[in-house]
Amino acid sequence: MPTAIEIFKHLPKKNCGKCNYPTCLAFAMQLANSKAKLEDCPFVSEEGKAALAASSAPPIRLVRFGSGQRAIEMGDETEIYRHEKKFFHPTAFAVAVSDQLPKDEVRGRVEAIRSVRFERVGQTLGFDSIAVKDDSGDPSKFASAVEEAASACDLPLVLVSSSPERMKVAASKVAARRPLLYGADQRNLAEMASVARTLGCPMALTGAKDLNEMADLAAKAKATGLEDLVLDLGSKSLKDQLEGCSKVRKLSVKKLFRGLGYPILVDAGKGEEAVLKGMLAVMKYGSLVIFDDISEAQALPLFVLRQNIYTDPQVPIQVKPGLYPVNGAKEGAPILFTTNFSLTYFTVLADIEKSKVPAWLLVVDSEGLSVMTAFSAGKLTPEIVVKALESSAAKERSGSEVLVMPGMVSRMSGKLQELSGMRVVVGPKESSGIPKFLKNLS
Amino acid sequence: MTEVPVTKEKWTGKIGVVSLGATADEGGSRAKKLAIGGETGMPFLSYEGAMVNRPLIAGEVLDYLEELPEQVRKEFQADCEDPVTWAKAWISRGADLICLKLHSTNPEELDRSPEEAAQTVLKVLRAVDVPLIVYGSGHEEKDAKVMEVVSNAAPKERLLLGQAEESAYKSVSAAAMANDHSIISFANLDVNLSKQINILLIDFGTRKDRIVLDPLFAALGMGLEYSYSVMERIRLAALMGDSMLQVPLICDTTSAWKAKEASEELEGHDGLEERAVWWEATTGLAALVSGADVLIMRSPSSAGIVRRAIDGLSGGV
Ligand code: B12
Numbered sequence: 199m200p201t202a203i204e205i206f207k208h209l210p211k212k213n214c215g216k217c218n219y220p221t222c223l224a225f226a227m228q229l230a231n232s233k234a235k236l237e238d239c240p241f242v243s244e245e246g247k248a249a250l251a252a253s254s255a256p257p258i259r260l261v262r263f264g265s266g267q268r269a270i271e272m273g274d275e276t277e278i279y280r281h282e283k284k285f286f287h288p289t290a291f292a293v294a295v296s297d298q299l300p301k302d303e304v305r306g307r308v309e310a311i312r313s314v315r316f317e318r319v320g321q322t323l324g325f326d327s328i329a330v331k332d333d334s335g336d337p338s339k340f341a342s343a344v345e346e347a348a349s350a351c352d353l354p355l356v357l358v359s360s361s362p363e364r365m366k367v368a369a370s371k372v373a374a375r376r377p378l379l380y381g382a383d384q385r386n387l388a389e390m391a392s393v394a395r396t397l398g399c400p401m402a403l404t405g406a407k408d409l410n411e412m413a414d415l416a417a418k419a420k421a422t423g424l425e426d427l428v429l430d431l432g433s434k435s436l437k438d439q440l441e442g443c444s445k446v447r448k449l450s451v452k453k454l455f456r457g458l459g460y461p462i463l464v465d466a467g468k469g470e471e472a473v474l475k476g477m478l479a480v481m482k483y484g485s486l487v488i489f490d491d492i493s494e495a496q497a498l499p500l501f502v503l504r505q506n507i508y509t510d511p512q513v514p515i516q517v518k519p520g521l522y523p524v525n526g527a528k529e530g531a532p533i534l535f536t537t538n539f540s541l542t543y544f545t546v547l548a549d550i551e552k553s554k555v556p557a558w559l560l561v562v563d564s565e566g567l568s569v570m571t572a573f574s575a576g577k578l579t580p581e582i583v584v585k586a587l588e589s590s591a592a593k594e595r596s597g598s599e600v601l602v603m604p605g606m607v608s609r610m611s612g613k614l615q616e617l618s619g620m621r622v623v624v625g626p627k628e629s630s631g632i633p634k635f636l637k638n639l640s
Numbered sequence: 641m642t643e644v645p646v647t648k649e650k651w652t653g654k655i656g657v658v659s660l661g662a663t664a665d666e667g668g669s670r671a672k673k674l675a676i677g678g679e680t681g682m683p684f685l686s687y688e689g690a691m692v693n694r695p696l697i698a699g700e701v702l703d704y705l706e707e708l709p710e711q712v713r714k715e716f717q718a719d720c721e722d723p724v725t726w727a728k729a730w731i732s733r734g735a736d737l738i739c740l741k742l743h744s745t746n747p748e749e750l751d752r753s754p755e756e757a758a759q760t761v762l763k764v765l766r767a768v769d770v771p772l773i774v775y776g777s778g779h780e781e782k783d784a785k786v787m788e789v790v791s792n793a794a795p796k797e798r799l800l801l802g803q804a805e806e807s808a809y810k811s812v813s814a815a816a817m818a819n820d821h822s823i824i825s826f827a828n829l830d831v832n833l834s835k836q837i838n839i840l841l842i843d844f845g846t847r848k849d850r851i852v853l854d855p856l857f858a859a860l861g862m863g864l865e866y867s868y869s870v871m872e873r874i875r876l877a878a879l880m881g882d883s884m885l886q887v888p889l890i891c892d893t894t895s896a897w898k899a900k901e902a903s904e905e906l907e908g909h910d911g912l913e914e915r916a917v918w919w920e921a922t923t924g925l926a927a928l929v930s931g932a933d934v935l936i937m938r939s940p941s942s943a944g945i946v947r948r949a950i951d952g953l954s955g956g957v
């Protein structure tokens with residue numbers, strides 16, 4: 199956002215008060231803090247509006263591809279380090295499918311990619327996009343692979359080709375899905391840009407030998423009227439990738455240099471290095487990663503890294519405190535308590551479910567802290583547990599006399615027994631011990 | 641042609657260099673010393689500042705196997721039954737140094753004596769010629785005794801001894817100072833507490849170039865994001881001139897093996913072993929990218945991935 203003084207320059211300076219502020223300067227100050235809208239002044243000139251729109255555009259452009267619920271948003275980041283505020287748009291992961299595969303294999307592969315799904319701390323983790331590659335050089339093969347991939351899943355598509363002709367044939371078939379067209383370089387820029395413009399698709403730039411050339415390419419693409427651009431810096435090593443992405447992010451965010459203010463695509467390839475590139479992209483400024491191949495066992499750590507890095511540093515992921523029946527718990531089933539840090543809650547919940555023993559889970563409000571952290575911070579005390587028992591009417595609803603506590607905080611068992619008037623049983627330290635423990639309890 | 645402006649940050653601070661191990665000319669018996677630290681920029685950004693010393697990988701060796709996951713046991717087989725063969729196995733798998741954890745001294749478990757533990761340290765020192773990191777069992781009172789005996793048993797070897805915490809730093813750091821060893825200062829995921837423990841150690845007489853900081857690196861999926869950001873903040877503060885934070889950082893990634901995803905089958909997904917290896921490797925990569933100078937690692941397969949990542953990040957050197 200421009201400063202109040204910069205905004206003020208573009209205001210009519212009538213001090214008429216129509217904007218509900220006494221002076222143009224007062225209005226400019228509100229605008230700079232995003233507390234007012236430019237439309238509230240009826241007298242701003244068209245040039246003024248255009249100038250302000252340009253300078254208030256985000257340092258990294260927000261680029262969307264795909265359509266509907268699964269559309270992917272990239273860019274619009276404002277920080278260099280996540281602790282400064284947060285990272286907003288999680289890195290998207292695409293897996294490639296070659297157009298040289300027979301049709302039914304294209305479908306099979308897309309379905310396999312789509313079916314990689316993990317449930318973790320209440321979120322579903324999986325791949326976000328399919329990249330169809332023009333390996334055959336045959337326009338009808340590429341187009342039919344693209345169509346097949348589109349019909350096999352609802353994920354946004356990346357179309358990978360260096361030929362504007364083949365891109366045009368394939369992209370026209372799925373234009374409504376707003377695919378990302380990947381493959382505009384020095385040689386084909388004009389034609390590729392015309393395909394992207396006609397079909398209304400975002401376009402990825404590639405093949406520049408350094409950042410100067412990339413900025414040149416972006417400027418040329420922009421001159422043709424395309425705004426939704428993505429940059430492939432073509433990094434060969436992990437070092438190139440880290441340094442290239444860091445330079446672009448700092449230039450955009452700190453220097454407001456707009457020539458490279460676009461999301462970054464990492465074409466990771468396959469094997470171990472591809473996984474490392476994907477992880478590096480998650481931590482350091484990559485918006486979209488394309489894998490030629492990646493195993494499920496490599497995908498989960500990658501997904502969890504993204505989940506970790508993109509959580510809001512100010513707010514731990516929490517669940518709602520309260521009393522929850524598990525495995526069809528009824529009258530008389532024991533109550534187990536835990537904290538409302540989502541990692542803790544979901545870990546414990548999964549282990550109670552595994553036991554198949556009916557039980558009540560009391561989630562105590564620890565302000566989103568884990569058991570040990572909450573305990574050392576004084577956010578998990580016998581008093582707080584008793585309050586949670588009372589406010590959820592746990593005793594009445596469960597008809598239970600037994601309260602099971604996390605083994606890690608066994609130190610507070612005596613006091614808790616005294617205050618709650620229940621039979622307090624110290625559970626195992628690790629929640630993985632819960633199934634065995636519950637079976638023995640009943 | 642567009643001229644892209646240069647984005648070089650001008651840092652005023654510099655991370656101090658700590659050297660690990662001592663060679664014969666200093667009275668030790670290591671083949672060579674290893675240096676860590678010395679950065680003048682954020683991790684691996686060569687255009688911003690030199691990363692003069694490559695981050696190192698220390699292979700974990702335990703003298704009591706209770707905690708060791710079956711999968712890692714399989715990787716080492718019989719070698720892990722004896723700290724000596726285990727340490728050698730690590731060297732042949734490319735570890736830069738060894739981290740020996742004397743868990744057998746824990747009074748709540750085997751309760752081995754400090755003297756016995758010191759013998760283990762000496763045996764390992766004779767078996768390998770790389771520098772050594774030595775931890776006790778995490779039992780405060782016992783560790784104080786163990787570290788004193790270990791320090792005296794290997795007086796000139798420049799061990800890196802773990803660990804000094806705010807609540808208990810005097811005896812451990814006195815043990816380190818007595819024979820000019822180095823010490824790991826530990827703080828719990830907090831920039832100010834990290835600074836605090838370093839101030840305490842230095843006030844107590846520890847030389848700054850004998851301190852390596854462990855800000856607690858939580859494993860992937862277990863709070864990694866907190867650690868990642870605390871590390872970045874410590875490093876930034878150091879580069880901006882906070883001298884009490886200008887020390888190398890050490891991260892223990894072995895806690896990754898406690899994560900559910902690294903230790904249990906997940907319904908409907910195979911590949912537990914490969915996943916577990918990546919779990920520790922991912923934890924290590926995040927530690928490196930946020931500023932680690934030394935990693936303590938458990939699985940040689942994970943360590944292999946991390947070593948290749950270090951190669952790639954340092955431009956193939
Ligand atoms: C991430 C983290 C933090 C994060 C907070 C994360 C969060 N949202 O809670 C931050 C950085 C904020 C933090 C701060 C602090 N932390 Co902290 N933190 C950790 C860390 C690294 C991981 C915690 C975690 O997420 N564990 C995973 C969850 C799932 O574990 P859990 O909730 O305990 O649940 C397990 C079991 O308890 C059990 N379980 C849970 N519920 C139930 C219920 C039943 C019935 C049963 C049977 C079992 C069971 O199952 C789960 C899986 O096994 C640990 C160290 C470690 N590696 O464990 C330290 C740790 C918990 N922290 C600690 C401390 C001291 C603190 C601070 C007080 C230090 C400080 N800097 O001031 C502060 C306090 C915070 C505050 N607000 O004031 C200490 C606690 C020491 C102790 N023994 O009491 C630890 C152990 C680190 C250490 N070794 O010193 N911390």
Ligand code: SF4
Nearest residue numbers: 213214215217222239
């Ligand atoms: S309405 Fe426009 S011209 Fe009038 S005071 Fe507000 S900003 Fe100035």
